[in-house]
Amino acid sequence: NAGVMQNPRHLVRRRGQEARLRCSPMKGHSHVYWYRQLPEEGLKFMVYLQKENIIDESGMPKERFSAEFPKEGPSILRIQQVVRGDSAAYFCASSPSGVLNQPQHFGDGTRLSIL
């Protein structure tokens, strides 16, 4: 069974460019969570999606950030007009449902560096 797949592993962008981060959940998982980890910090929740629906986006900045999880294809976290402060590791996690007793399985993360 393939785990949660994130790509790219590393992404370098210049200030003002767009960054697109992809996440393919584990097979059979329809719930996706995005987290951001700043250097020397724990992971901070950004957004929780089910197929074609955003369930909770309370942790996502209101501007420049958006996320989607279409019916077909991976979940995408999109950051427009990136700034230096967006440099971080972005992790995706998936679970079969939002039920409490099903743990979230994490991908290896995407390291975003802004020049």
Add this chain to the structure above:
Amino acid sequence: AQTVTQSQPEMSVQEAETVTLSCTYDTSESDYYLFWYKQPPSRQMILVIRQEAYKQQNATENRFSVNFQKAAKSFSLKISDSQLGDAAMYFCAYRSPTGANSKLTFGKGITLSVRP
């Protein structure tokens, strides 16, 4: 809102000995899940152990066990017979019981080093 606190930024343990990592949390909910995740230098997030709040028995996974004190809102991780491969950052995390709010809330983490 729930908060998770890991007050020790670093700890060190001698190989083969036992170490305990501390975690406290704050919540008004009565049912929830608690987790410990390990993040080695490769930066993967690996689930170590989980505890359901309604269970009084402490969870155990091989060399890893927890001391869950619900009234004190404390959830410490004990690693027995420490191995060099245990060196990593360890994060304590809380998960709310409601489906729409099922995100994980993490502490800041603790860096564990293992001395040979």
